[in-house]
Amino acid sequence: MDRVEAARVSRLNLLPAHEPMTVNEGTLVATLSSLRSECELCGAWSTFTGRTETRDGRTCAIVRCPGGHGEFSVWNRDREPLVAAYERARASVRDPEAYQRTLATLTGADGDAIAALIAAPPPELPLFSIEDVAVPAAAARRWCELVLDGAGWCPAPTRSVRVEEALATALHLDSRACVDSIAARVSADEVSGALERLALRFHHRDPGVLAPLLQGSQQAWRGSMSNVRFLRSMAERLCAVASGAEEEIRAALAIPTQPAPLGARGLEITGGVLSRASVELRFSPPALTRAQLDGVFGQGEALPRTGPGAAHVLAYDVRIAGAPASVSVFARFSGLPGPESGANSILLRIDPACAEGEHGGV
Numbered sequence: 277m278d279r280v281e282a283a284r285v286s287r288l289n290l291l292p293a294h295e296p297m298t299v300n301e302g303t304l305v306a307t308l309s310s311l312r313s314e315c316e317l318c319g320a321w322s323t324f325t326g327r328t329e330t331r332d333g334r335t336c337a338i339v340r341c342p343g344g345h346g347e348f349s350v351w352n353r354d355r356e357p358l359v360a361a362y363e364r365a366r367a368s369v370r371d372p373e374a375y376q377r378t379l380a381t382l383t384g385a386d387g388d389a390i391a392a393l394i395a396a397p398p399p400e401l402p403l404f405s406i407e408d409v410a411v412p413a414a415a416a417r418r419w420c421e422l423v424l425d426g427a428g429w430c431p432a433p434t435r436s437v438r439v440e441e442a443l444a445t446a447l448h449l450d451s452r453a454c455v456d457s458i459a460a461r462v463s464a465d466e467v468s469g470a471l472e473r474l475a476l477r478f479h480h481r482d483p484g485v486l487a488p489l490l491q492g493s494q495q496a497w498r499g500s501m502s503n504v505r506f507l508r509s510m511a512e513r514l515c516a517v518a519s520g521a522e523e524e525i526r527a528a529l530a531i532p533t534q535p536a537p538l539g540a541r542g543l544e545i546t547g548g549v550l551s552r553a554s555v556e557l558r559f560s561p562p563a564l565t566r567a568q569l570d571g572v573f574g575q576g577e578a579l580p581r582t583g584p585g586a587a588h589v590l591a592y593d594v595r596i597a598g599a600p601a602s603v604s605v606f607a608r609f610s611g612l613p614g615p616e617s618g619a620n621s622i623l624l625r626i627d628p629a630c631a632e633g634e635h636g637g638v
């Protein structure tokens with residue numbers, strides 16, 4: 277395999293994981309959307325094509341860049357059970373050609389074709405997450421009910437996957453019709469069991485259209501996001517800051533700062549023009565490990581140290597399309613951070629959104 281291909285195979289990006297990734301009797305604990313990957317050339321999410329290939333004894337999923345950069349193979353150990361479940365299901369379908377056509381329709385951009393397919397579903401079909409299926413708003417309820425009750429999904433999803441995808445559909449399409457349908461079919465326990473993953477997946481400040489299912493409690497939604505996920509939601513809220521004024525930062529955070537959140541010893545807000553405005557959390561004892569931060573924000577970038585006694589700093593970027601600001605997250609550690617090392621402080625620096633990639637000085 278050439279170098280570009282090798283790099284692509286090694287860098288698989290995933291939807292928030294359903295852990296643990298185990299597959300029993302061919303049932304899916306995640307949709308086939310988990311096989312998607314980011315295109316190395318343009319960064320676009322590239323969806324599973326339904327085809328696989330074997331390289332060096334490993335079964336790779338073939339994905340396609342929507343930006344025209346073609347197809348490439350991805351492999352990831354954590355997703356091996358999902359690929360295996362898919363392979364078993366595909367080998368067992370009665371009409372492989374119809375199954376492949378259905379897969380192409382569901383992952384294609386033709387909303388009318390998808391609506392027609394949902395109205396009269398084929399006997400066997402593959403399940404993708406709503407983010408990968410261009411379901412028209414008018415067909416949202418139908419998709420929701422098919423996801424919850426449909427018998428043709430192949431491989432078959434677990435009940436918790438069905439519930440999460442139904443709730444995700446309501447959120448993604450902002451559909452009250454979906455919520456009504458879910459309320460009649462899904463228990464409150466099942467809804468609350470899906471909350472943490474949904475909060476992580478959609479990064480919404482509040483449960484939006486799902487609020488009636490939570491008995492009106494937005495606290496249940498916020499409370500479901502713990503620690504580093506909560507930190508990420510803080511960073512995302514700060515992307516709405518335009519002027520950098522302290523009052524604006526406080527309004528964007530929309531949480532009490534006394535006592536400081538996340539068990540921090542202190543929280544300090546510094547107002548100022550963007551790239552000088554920041555929110556800092558100081559921890560004693562250290563908290564939020566490198567492994568947790570990498571897991572939620574992606575692999576941190578180690579910044580050059582400024583001297584032998586200086587802190588070790590890992591940097592992460594948080595960006596939201598169309599927002600006025602982006603946030604650089606700087607985690608400081610007293611020593612070279614291993615996976616279980618806790619940060620002494622976390623600085624969320626609010627930058628103008630147009631600034632490209634450079635972390636600059638802390």
Ligand SMILES: [Zn+2]
Nearest residue numbers: 315318341345
């Ligand atoms: Zn691309």
